Amino acid sequence: MTHTADVAPTGGRMPNDTAPSTIGLRVLQGMGMGTADVIPGVSGGTVALILGIYTRLIGAIRTLAQSPTALLRGDVTSAGERFRAVPWPFVLPVGVGMVLALGLGSVVLPPLLETYPVETSALFFGLIVGSLSVPWSQAVEANGSASRAPLVALAVVFAVAAFLLTGLPEIVIDHPPLWRVFLSASVAICAMILPGVSGAFLLLALGIYEPTLEAASDLDVPYVATFVAGAVVGLGAFSKLLSHLLEHRLAVTMAALTGLMVGALRVLWPWNEEGTLHGPDGSGEAVVALLIGLVGFAIVRGLLLLGRRTGHPAEHTDVIQ
Template identity: 45%
Template sequence: MGAAEVVPGVSGGTVALVVGVYERLIDGAGRVVTALRLALTGRWAPARTELNRAHWPTIVPVLIGMVVAVLVAARLLEPLVEDHPVGARAVFSGLVLFSIVVPARMVGRWAGRDVAVAVLGAGVAFLLTGLPPGGDVDPPLTLVVPAAAVAICALVLPGVSGSFLLLTVGLYQPTLAAVNDRDVGYLGAFALGAALGLGLFVKALQAALRRHHALTLALMTGLMAGSLRALWPWQEEDRSLLAPDDGALPMLALAVGAGMAVTAALLVQARVERRAAAALPAAPGHTDR
């Protein structure tokens, strides 16, 4: 997830959804937000109860992995994307395209409104990912805070890339530079904005998953599909799309290869889940027929 968030156009929320930890992370983030709100009003016992209900065996390893990956990816992935943009986008497009099946299957039986919401989400993502990038400038910290609040929402929303949003408003390069240079002031402002964004957004998303589970997942499916526009390998710097060039076949091979890797991972995950389910003891009163 951390590596994905460093690459514009790739969503960390998508990665969480594909590997099966998305809903646990959203639930945990919602409980942390609730615990902080209770603690601010002096209700310490309920706050501790909320914290204890979060799935920390999932949250802690994910957070550690993300921090390490962001630090490493900021050094490695960003130059790779700059030096080989077409190939990088081809790989990422294959990863996202073949991953769309994950939220689509979680919807279950698609109703007409699910399809409509998915199409709407795809259209919105397509339009947003076509916005021209902003200029890279030395941004004031007062701009960093709201930008981080918006970008962190993309972290928990599959199909939307936080790095891509930062790139759109011209804060992608300054943020990578701040990570690499350990700019405490910039990173502190970014962390403040991220905390505010999560606090405002994650509870709404948690409620949506609880009350309108299929509809929310249908929206996520559409967002993932629409975001593929950002990963079309052949683009101008202003993000206008180009026709494939003479090197289209190798790029197609990269995309298909990345997609097959995702498919293989999903098949392995499904097999592990089936074996785990088969190993569970039968419920009381259950008899084989």
């Protein structure tokens, strides 16, 4: 087994994961991801990509998922090795932040989205537009001097696919059976780690978004346990594939992710009514939405600029070969 060093793209080493300031930062990063996953149309994977922890997070998830897989094969030694190989000082604070944000977000965000739908959508629209350069620049860099035409074509294909997917009608199931909860969670969790693909939106399309929020709010243990089990199974299977693509097909993977983010902007269009795109009711509303969108755009660009100046715009994966 080889263990790659954690190095920032600038050549400097990444922050010490055990330092109190870094732990606090990881919790905040996890909260950003968790908050995004509660909002239909926004992906926690997008936030991880913006914050520079995406590739490392996927590598950590892959390593963690290999432990129960080895255990099922009866290989206790390998399961223990994989479990110990997980960068827990990185994973735990991020996980804690996500859980906190998911719990708080399930209570706070739905009323906010209902009361200020145009303003909230405009803010996140601006945030996503401002972050599009992150995966695309990685795709171009990994592609080197080769032609960019295939990358552009791939991005367009995935953008169209995401645009069509996000136009699917919403379904509401008041009391979904647990088998449906399990299967829906295993599918939605894959979206939650893909930039541009909203796990919350897939839960809406599958009909269990509102029941899941209610179950989390009411501490419905059987429902929540079934959802978590489905998420773990889906995450284990998908993270292995995604980690492989990030290691061996970085350029095409990032181009595809860029396309997904572009196409998924359909959900965040401020005047989107059940998949149908409309224009603003008046010039005043349009100006307010534009200004709020620009604020979101500026926030992301500021964070990216700060990351470059501090020498940690992104963090490389920590994968065991």
